[in-house]
Amino acid sequence: TWVGFEKPPIEYRPRKKLALAKPADDQEQIRRKKLFESFRDAYAAAPPAKSSTYLERKGITEILEHFELRELTDKKVFGKGEGKPPYICFPLMDPRGGYVGLQRIYPDGQKKLTTSVRDGHYRASHAIIGAPERSPVIYIAEGFATAASIFLATGCSVVFAISAGNLDAVTQIIKSRYDSSEIIIAADNDQSSSGNTGIYKALEAAKKHAVKVIAAPSVDGRKTDFNDIHVMFGIDELRSILSSSKNSLKAPKNHLAHLFQMLAYANRQQMPSLIKQITVLSKAPHFVSETELFEKIKLITAVRITDDAIRKNIRAVIIAGSYRAKQIAEIKQSSVDRRSFFHTEKNENGHLVVGEKAVEEILEELDKGHCVILKSPMGTGKTELVIKAALSRVTRGAHVLPRVSVVADASKRLSIDHYREVDQLMAHFTDKMATCVNSLGAVRFESNGFNWFENLELLCLDEASQVLTQLTQLGKASRKKNNHDAFLKAVCSSQRLLITDADANEYLVSEIKRLDPNRKITLVEVGHAKDAKKTWDIHISDSVDKVRQEFLDSVSKGHRCLMATDNKRKAMELERLIGLYAPSAKVLNIHRELSAEGKAKAAAFYQNPSEECKKYDVMIYSPAITSGVSITVSHFQRHFGIFTGIIKVNDMIQMMGRDRTSEQWLLALAPRSFDQEDCQLLGSLQSLGEEETLYSKLKYSTIRYEKQARENLTILAINILQLKGHRVTMMQDLGEKANSALGSLVKQINGDITRERLERILRQADITEDEYKTISRRWLPTDEESASMYAYKIRNFLCADLTEKNVTFMDQGGLKKVSLFETFLSDDRELIRFDNSQKLTLDPSDRYYAFEKKKMIEEMIVRLEIDPRTLNGEFTSTQCQRALDYFLANAEKANQVFGGLLNPSKPPRCPTTFVKKILGLIGISLDKRKSDGKMIRFIDQESVEELLLYAQGRLKKAKTYIPQSLSASALAA
Secondary structure: OOOOOOOOOOOOOOOOOOOOOOOOOHHHHHHHHHHHHHHHHHHHHOOEOOOOHHHHHHOOHHHHHOOOOEEEOHHHHHOOOOOOOOEEEEEEEOOOOOEEEEEEEOOOOOEEEOOOOOOOOOOOOEEEEOOHHHOOEEEEEOOHHHHHHHHHHHOOEEEEOOOHHHHHHHHHHHHHHOOOOEEEEEEOEOOEOOEOHHHHHHHHHHHHHOOEEEEOOOEOOEOEOHHHHHHHHOHHHHHHHHHOHHHEEOOOOOHHHHHHHHHOOOOOOOHHHHHHHHHHHHOOOOOOOHHHHHHHHHHHHOOOOOHHHHHHHHHHHHHHHHHHHHHHHOOOHHHOOEEEEEEOEEOOOOOEEOOHHHHHHHHHHHHOOOEEEEEOOOOOOHHHHHHHHHHHOOOOEEEEEOOHHHHHHHHHHHOOEEHHHOOOOHHHHOOEEEEEHHHOOOHHHEEOOEEOOOOOOEEEEEOHHHHHHHHHHOOOHHHHHHHHHHHHHHHHHOOEEEEEOOOOOHHHHHHHHHHOOOOOEEEEEEEOOHHHOOOOEEEEEOOHHHHHHHHHHHHHOOOOEEEEEOOHHHHHHHHHHHHHHOOOOOEEEEOOOEOHHHHHHHHHHHHOHHHHHHHOOEEEEOOOOOOOOOEOOOOOOEEEEEEOOOOOHHHHHHHHOOEOOOOEEEEEEOOOOOHHHHHHOOOOOHHHOOOOOHHHHHHHHHHHHHHHOOOOHHHHHHHHHHHOOOEEEEOOOOOOOOOHHHHHHHHHHHHHHHHHHHHHHHOOOOOOHHHHHHHHOOOOOEHHHHHHHHHHHHHHOOOOOOOHHHHHHHHOOHHHHHHHHHHHHOOHHHHHHHHHHHHHHOOHHHOOOHHHHHHHHHHHHHHOOOOOOOOOOEEOHHHHHHHHHHHHHOHHHHHHHHOOOOOOOOOOOOHHHHHHHHHHHOOOOEEEEEEOOEEEEEEOHHHHHHHHHHHHHHHHOOOOOOOOOOOOOHHHO
16 A cells, blocks of 8 residues: 555565565666656746746636746756756645655646656645635545636635546545545546546545545537636636536445446446446346346446456356355365265154165274264254264264253263263263363363373264364363364374264365374265255345344234344344234244243253244244254244344354254345454464464464355355255345334334343342353353343453443443553563463464554554653644554554454555544544644543543452553553
8 A cells, every 4th residue: 555655664574475566776766766856856946837838728827826836847857958848847745745746737738747756656646726724625636727727616625636546545635634624526527438537536436435526527528627618618617517416426325336337437447347346246146137237237338348248257256156155065076085975864763864874884984094074964863873873883982062052962862971070080980971172171181191082082073163163263262272282182193083064065174184184084975865855945135124024024914933043132122023013922032141031941942842832923043042953843834034144154054944844934134244354364473473373274264264154145145055955036025115113113122122231230239250150151141140240240350330331331342442451551571471471371363462562552652643651642634644554564463463453455544533443442532623624633531531440440459451560550650
């Protein structure tokens, strides 16, 4: 990213980076610098221009009274060039106001920029006519003549941006610097058969920075700018056109509509990218066919792009979506050493299960020491028929599962010990055990330097993809590495490795290969025959409101309905809506934080799902319902789902499969953004002098996989469902519009849920540390128990009174903010000592990097010209740009230290907003005042005082995140 001044030294540079261009040699750099200085010095000595044939021809001679132009000749610059006519020129400035070079305008209208001191220096450079700090409206124009004409017509300040390609960068600077003024881009109308660069670039910048565009009207189908209007029709007509809404262009809020708008002005080089983006957002070929999309695009682009090129770009997106679905849902032939396929067989009860031949092959491959991956549909007897048979052939074995909640059922079905019933003494006498993956590194399983899970005859990983993700994503950081190391030893040392996963995919295979590269992998796939395959008819909508309305209408009509959702809040909201729409309906709602009564109902359902479900007219469930829970009786008449991307598509399908009798589903898919995860992957351990480990590789591979498995949720879900044989149709409209009154009702209900939760927390008596630990280990705590844990955290972690203000602060990430604020105030020696202590127990990817955090925040404070001791001082967007430039220059380190902060290839649009974001991480808010049209910002001292109160309270109770020495800590001052 270009900045208009020298960047600070970068402590770390990536070991490999593709150069965009070969660096200039020393002689070339000397030549450029000499030219740069020659023009700068000649301009400083040049006389003001009194006239110009160019200005006269353009009708803007009057601009000399308002904007300084100077007259230069080549002789004055180079000492030679006798007889060449003089030209007018003016300086261009970078975002900090530093000199970049001159814009030269020759009598014949030819325009040239002088040599800059380095490549890219002209990006975001500009010149300003008038006083922007006193101008209620600021125009941004490409050309100098256009800028001058607009100034003379309106009296408003105008920014000269050099070219259409520079509009985006200049708009960003002007918008951040003069955010109280209305910004309007005055676009050239470059109308031609090949596109319209002026309007295209103006709309691109307008959408990105939320400013207005006014385009010069075309005259006789020719290219036109506002100076042309001035010359042809006079200043009054220009003034009239600028004030008319007729020539305004507005970038639509809807991104797809904006892309179609851009397509109308794009040239041949810009179209492929636009067509691909349009294809993604149109959800082709599912919500719109390839043919329909082609016709729509062709109508807009006309002859600017060939039919084959349009079709090729549409098809490329569709193929990529299909490939991504296969990556997530399937395993490539080349990824495994051996592959077998078997059909399920009917057992004596008529259920389709894994057949004897498949079981025999699995056991034979295990005896060879191979890793066997069993990929078989849900409910086909993997536990009783395969895992049990494998365990019966060995003396020592372990069954590892992803969650605590499923261990009890597994240990009961396999008749082996539950890990919670095995203490350090009993471990010596235990041969077979079912355990949660996050307990593999527990101290009680360690003895004389060996872990109980090492050198097993059989290690079975159930729901293995989830086992891998849990290793790095859940649990305390201090235990993650121990669990990972124990898991690694268990995998590599086991004689037999059995993996069972209905959703086994490329991610799983690649990670097993990374952990144990020398073991051969056999994939055994078991599937239903075509005539026995369970398939759904699925109708998909991208409107949560419409699906919710259809669900409520169906419940009101007396239909027995089942709703699956990945959103706890949605589950609570729906239950309350049913109470209003169908008060007599009996509802079973299973999610985290149920009432005591709700938890009892959920527990009864877990014991006997098929019988208990008959007691209810409606069932709503979230991911809290675990695998192994299945409804096998046909009770519910309609099935609905609302999914927002909180869980992966494969997990969504598993949730839908809980009712084995379901045949039709109506789904709402409303994906969420993954910007922060993106930035987290842009971090670099090498930037901190650390190397990647097996643990960190698994961690970042998992983050990438989780992102990939949720991104573009609608298309991904459709493709995976179709790969699994389900029939999917798109619901463009569910008939009538969703009831507009329902939106207000939902808002009110959410307010009630929030208020009741607050009241529940505020009425909690204090609990002991032991009670807190006991509740925190429960799989489904009640709402009162959750409230008591939250109250405990406020009293004992935040070390504050139980008040509404402190609950709100805690909800807004208060504990993390105070911890970072304490880090900022801590003595450097304490931070280094803390960082060194973490090196002993944590993987580099899980460390806090306290010293680096403080150093980067301090550098930002200094660049804002704020006193780092008192946090007093004022700053403008100029200082914010300096702070942003620092973080961009050290983006890899910042993303690693702060867990995902910014993408240097897509830098933040507004430097001020970015600074707010960083200060917000430590709980500091900003205040502002206006001076001469400029917005002056400063730190709100009240927010600092509040943070100090929290930090000092924690210091008194020795609860600060960084252990403090009172003599060294700024908190004690």
